[in-house]
Amino acid sequence: MAKIDFSPLxxxxxxxxxxxxxxxxxxxxxxxxxxxxxRWEEPIRRLCARMTGxxxxxxxxxQEAFARVFDKRKxxxxxxxxxxxxxxxxxxxxxxxxxxxxxxxxxxxxxxEDGEGPSLELLAVDDVTPVSRAVAHEEGMLxxxxxxRLPEIYRxxxxxxxxxxxxxxxxxxVLEIPEGTVNSRLAEALARxxxxxxxxxxxxxAPRTEARKPIQPKExxxx
Numbered sequence: 001m002a003k004i005d006f007s008p009l010x011x012x013x014x015x016x017x018x019x020x021x022x023x024x025x026x027x028x029x030x031x032x033x034x035x036x037x038x039r040w041e042e043p044i045r046r047l048c049a050r051m052t053g054x055x056x057x058x059x060x061x062x063q064e065a066f067a068r069v070f071d072k073r074k075x076x077x078x079x080x081x082x083x084x085x086x087x088x089x090x091x092x093x094x095x096x097x098x099x100x101x102x103x104x105x106x107x108x109x110x111x112x113e114d115g116e117g118p119s120l121e122l123l124a125v126d127d128v129t130p131v132s133r134a135v136a137h138e139e140g141m142l143x144x145x146x147x148x149r150l151p152e153i154y155r156x157x158x159x160x161x162x163x164x165x166x167x168x169x170x171x172x173x174v175l176e177i178p179e180g181t182v183n184s185r186l187a188e189a190l191a192r193x194x195x196x197x198x199x200x201x202x203x204x205x206a207p208r209t210e211a212r213k214p215i216q217p218k219e220x221x222x223x
Contacts, residue, residue: 044086213214
């Protein structure tokens with residue numbers, strides 16, 4: 001008879017998210033909770049960093065998201081997918097953070113103080129890249145800066161679809177909106193992103209070459 005492997009690594013992949021969360025809910029199972037964190041901490045960190053434009057705050061929000069998952073473990077319902085519940089918790093934290101920033105910015109402006117809140121340059125968080133990737137790196141910074149200028153409803157669908165590769169149906173489930181609304185928001189988001197990027201990218205690319213293909217912000221989102 002084949003020996004069953006009960007090692008932590010084996011259990012990590014043999015237990016579903018829903019089973020693990022049920023153990024957290026009913027038994028306060030810290031091992032099951034650690035499995036969920038191991039599976040989801042990187043996607044949640046990326047989401048929070050993209051939504052806020054600040055990798056350091058994104059790390060903090062990731063920690064807050066999992067703390068909230070554990071605090072609200074008794075509220076979890078097995079009728080839905082754990083991932084949907086987790087995405088919502090993380091997005092709500094991001095939206096709260098952005099609203100706090102907006103209020104702080106208004107306060108600074110009304111108070112006559114210098115500063116406009118977090119700099120868009122916080123989005124330029126890549127490590128130093130080789131010379132061969134310099135152009136892509138610069139364009140990536142422009143895309144991330146433009147992304148932060150989009151209203152939250154458009155930034156959210158772009159991040160979920162193009163950075164986290166969620167299906168339209170999954171995004172609709174997470175945001176609790178019809179799939180048609182997701183599609184229309186995506187289309188509008190890309191149009192707005194294009195309007196923000198086109199002048200700057202065209203200006204930056206002009207000295208490097210005489211002929212370049214039309215700029216496609218959708219393709220640049222992978223940067």
